[in-house]
Structure formats: structure tokens, C-alpha cells
Amino acid sequence: MGKRSVIPYGPQHPVLPEPVHIDLVVEDERVVEAIPSIGFIHRGLESLVDRRDFNQMTYVAERTCGICSFQHGMGYCEAVEHIMGVEVPDRAKFLRTLWAETSRMHSHLLWLGLLADGFGFENLFYQCWRVREKVLDIQEMTAGGRLIFSVNKVGGVLKDVTDDQLKFILATMDEVEAELKVIKETFFEDYSVKSRLVGVGVLTAEQINALGAVGPFARASGVNVDMRKLGYAAYPHIDFEPITSNDGDCYARCYVRMMEVFQSIDIIRQVIAKMPAEKDLAVAVKGNPDGEYFMRVEQPRGEAFYYVKGNGTPNLERMRIRTPTFANIPGLCEMLKNTELADIGLLILTIDPCISCTER
Amino acid sequence: MAIMKFAPQALKNLFLKPVTTTYPAEPYVYPERSRGHIEISIDDCISCGMCVRACPCGTLSVDRAKGTWSIDRMDCIACGFCVEKCPKKCLTMVPGYQTPGGDKKTEVFQKSPEVMAAEEAKRKEAAEKAKAAAAAKAAAAAAAKAEGQETPAQ
Numbered sequence A: 001m002g003k004r005s006v007i008p009y010g011p012q013h014p015v016l017p018e019p020v021h022i023d024l025v026v027e028d029e030r031v032v033e034a035i036p037s038i039g040f041i042h043r044g045l046e047s048l049v050d051r052r053d054f055n056q057m058t059y060v061a062e063r064t065c066g067i068c069s070f071q072h073g074m075g076y077c078e079a080v081e082h083i084m085g086v087e088v089p090d091r092a093k094f095l096r097t098l099w100a101e102t103s104r105m106h107s108h109l110l111w112l113g114l115l116a117d118g119f120g121f122e123n124l125f126y127q128c129w130r131v132r133e134k135v136l137d138i139q140e141m142t143a144g145g146r147l148i149f150s151v152n153k154v155g156g157v158l159k160d161v162t163d164d165q166l167k168f169i170l171a172t173m174d175e176v177e178a179e180l181k182v183i184k185e186t187f188f189e190d191y192s193v194k195s196r197l198v199g200v201g202v203l204t205a206e207q208i209n210a211l212g213a214v215g216p217f218a219r220a221s222g223v224n225v226d227m228r229k230l231g232y233a234a235y236p237h238i239d240f241e242p243i244t245s246n247d248g249d250c251y252a253r254c255y256v257r258m259m260e261v262f263q264s265i266d267i268i269r270q271v272i273a274k275m276p277a278e279k280d281l282a283v284a285v286k287g288n289p290d291g292e293y294f295m296r297v298e299q300p301r302g303e304a305f306y307y308v309k310g311n312g313t314p315n316l317e318r319m320r321i322r323t324p325t326f327a328n329i330p331g332l333c334e335m336l337k338n339t340e341l342a343d344i345g346l347l348i349l350t351i352d353p354c355i356s357c358t359e360r
Numbered sequence B: 001m002a003i004m005k006f007a008p009q010a011l012k013n014l015f016l017k018p019v020t021t022t023y024p025a026e027p028y029v030y031p032e033r034s035r036g037h038i039e040i041s042i043d044d045c046i047s048c049g050m051c052v053r054a055c056p057c058g059t060l061s062v063d064r065a066k067g068t069w070s071i072d073r074m075d076c077i078a079c080g081f082c083v084e085k086c087p088k089k090c091l092t093m094v095p096g097y098q099t100p101g102g103d104k105k106t107e108v109f110q111k112s113p114e115v116m117a118a119e120e121a122k123r124k125e126a127a128e129k130a131k132a133a134a135a136a137k138a139a140a141a142a143a144a145k146a147e148g149q150e151t152p153a154q
Ligand code: SF4
Pocket: B038, B054, B055, B056, B057, B058, B059, B060, B071, B075, B076, B077, B078, B079, B080, B081, B082, B083
């Protein structure tokens, strides 16, 4: 047994901008234990409920995360809508699904780029981000913001997507699909990519279940969990099957996310084909929420959990957000055991950590 | 060999024009819906304060007596909730982000004197009307009372 020492990793480090801090107990070059600590960027968003009313909280919830902002807003609104017994118009549901999937696409493309950057393939990194830019353009054109949408409200959505815009989205989807096919080949078959990803950081389905991991991280180990199957927004009308892999290594995580981008393209096409023609976008909401509800939505990084409790006043009594990264940290620490120090950056990256939203 | 698949793409990139632009030398064309900043057509504002109560960030303030509407641009998150809530639809979200600055400044919009005068006149008129109405009501009530007193005497 070699001499043990502790290497503090983060909160600032070269791989990713997320301020994750982990104490790595190493023995020679091998990690034997990883101890996480979070709390560097706590913002206290949840406690704002006693100073902001439930409509204003939509905008606060949305700003929990800069990448899956739309799904945060949607999760919160759906929770409040359930409490108040509001039935959202169909078109609003389809629009929510559309925007949720563009968010997933750009988030996964961002991650694929960062992964390429993580193993030192700069060119591939630029390719991913160049494609991502097209998705961001769709978002800016339809919602007015590249990342923060601000189109959700309790009772529906605020903006419509015109027919011309839908056509533009379909055309962009074709372009993105063509370009992604080239990138996909490289990710899946390139020798140098494989040598960094295959067989690294393996977690079995039992470990994933025991540690409660969610999202693509869990699906890459063969655990078929996808909250979209619960049927919120317009997902009951959409035909899709969650993508899983059985390998549980970094390569499988890359595979799952890459295939999910293609799946999102497919879902967006279905949404546009089935988009209801009615022009109602929102229903008027009267009164204040009284009651509680648990809402689960599938974000790009996995299951996000919203607990909302209202007491009949404009201010909610409690709002609790559990973000996917929070659920994935125990899995991450397990995965880091017995790995080489040089792989740590890449391994942390493969859970797609979003520490800012974890600490809210 | 996957490297062969990526090579054409990499070569192609050498001859494509850059994806990035040299902003600000080459100005960016914002889409129509872009949420840049809030503008107000101040003369339509009725100083009701709905926007102030709606704003999640507390960036707005309204002074009815002075006829001003002010915004802390740095604090605004461009959510557009005030635009949605304004009953007179005098607020608009327009493209074009705020230029960054070194310090926080409050931007104050002042209603034009004519509008202020017109509002003042209207308020006076309304007050007079209310007074007249109150007087009429009182008179009617007095008359009814008198009548009421007369009736049982019969
Ligand atoms: S856009 Fe949002 S943050 Fe800005 S002033 Fe209006 S309500 Fe406040």
C-alpha cells in the first residue's frame, strides 16, 4: 500500500466552469476515495418564496440554471397548475414540448463539445458548438432569449410560434441532422476518442439504482428511467423510447447523449406535425395556490424534482427544487474510486455536472 | 477509419467563411422577439404602479406626483413580466441589449408638462364631479328622509 495523500480538486479547475469541489484521496496515482463538498455558489433562490408571489417565482425558477432554464420554468408552472387544477391549452403543451426538446439538444451539444475539449479534440469541440449555435438561433427567434426563455407562465405560454417559424425550425433540423451525422461517426468510431472513453468509469445498473442516479448517466448503465414517460406536457402524444446502453462507461454516456440529440430532432418533427391549430395559448388563472404537489420533469441532465406548497396566499409556503446533478453526485463519487488521477476531469464531465443549479 | 470521415469536414472548414462575426464592427441583427431592454412611451403611462408590483427584481419605481417612471437597467433581468401586466400597454420589450457600464444608474422618464397638466385638469374635474355627485346624493337622501318622515305622520 502506497502513501495516501489528499488532493483538493476545484472549485476552480481547467476542465469545466462549474465550481465543483472534491477532495481526492489518492494512493500514488490512483484515487481511493472522493469526498465532495458543495455550497460555494448558494444563491438562496428557494427562500425567495416569502418575498415574491407565485407568478414572479416562475422567473426565479427559470433562472435556477442557465442551460435547462426552460424546463425549470415548465416544471414549476406545471406544479402550480396541478395545485390550482388548471388545464393548459393543447397548443401550449405542444409548444412547451418543442422548447423542452430544443433545450435538450443544445444542452447535449454543449456537453458533447465539452467532452471533446476534455479529451483534447479541439476541432470536434468547435464542430459541436457550431451546430449548437443553430439551435440557439431557433430559441432566440421564437422565445426572444438565447438561453433564458421567459415564455412560461402559470396557465400556459406567453408566445406563439408562427407557421413560418415552424417551417424554419424544420429546415434547421434537417441541417443539424446532416451535420451531426459527420460528428457522430467521429465520436463513435475514432480511435483516440475510444481510447479515452471505452471502459473508463464503469458503473453497473445495481450501483446506479443503489445510489439513485438519474438521467443519461443512469440510462448509460442500462437503467431505463425517463420522466418524459410520465406524460407531462405533450409527451403522451409523442412516440419515443428512452435510449439506453448497457456498458455503463464514459463511451456509453457519450452514446446515450448523442443519440438523444437525434431523438430530440425526431420529437421536434413529431411535435410540429401534430401541433394543434387552435390559437389559445393560456388560460386565465384566478386565486392563489392552496395545496401541495410533486412535479418531476426530465431535464437534459436527468430528473428534476419540484415540490411546491401553497397556503392560499400569493406567496408560496415552500418550494423545493432537487436538480439532477444533486442526485448524480453520489454516483460520481463511487465512479471516481479506483480511477487514474488523469481521468478525473473527464469522469466528472461525464455526469454533465451543473453545480450552479445544484446549489440554487 | 473514422479519421478519414472527419478529415473532409476539417478540410472544408478551412475554406468556409468564419462562423463567428466581428461584433461590434459588424453589427448583429437581433430577431424581432429578442428581449433586449424595456422601453416606455411615458405619456401613455397612468402611474398605476402595476409594473412596479409585478417586477420580480424590484427595479422599477413610479412617482405619480412627479409624473416619473424609473428603471435600474442593471437590475432588470428582461423577463417581460411588467410588459405583460401594464394595463395601458405603454411598456414594450425591444431588441438591443444594454451596454455594460461601470456603475448602476437609474434611468428616469418624465411625463411631458402638457400631459401632466391634462392629467391634473382631469383629476380636478373628476374630484369636482365626485363632489357634485356626493352633494346630489346627500340632497336626495335628505329629500327621501323628509319624505319618509312625512309618510308616517299621515
Ligand atoms: S423586464 Fe422584468 S426585471 Fe425588467 S423591469 Fe420588467 S418586470 Fe422588472
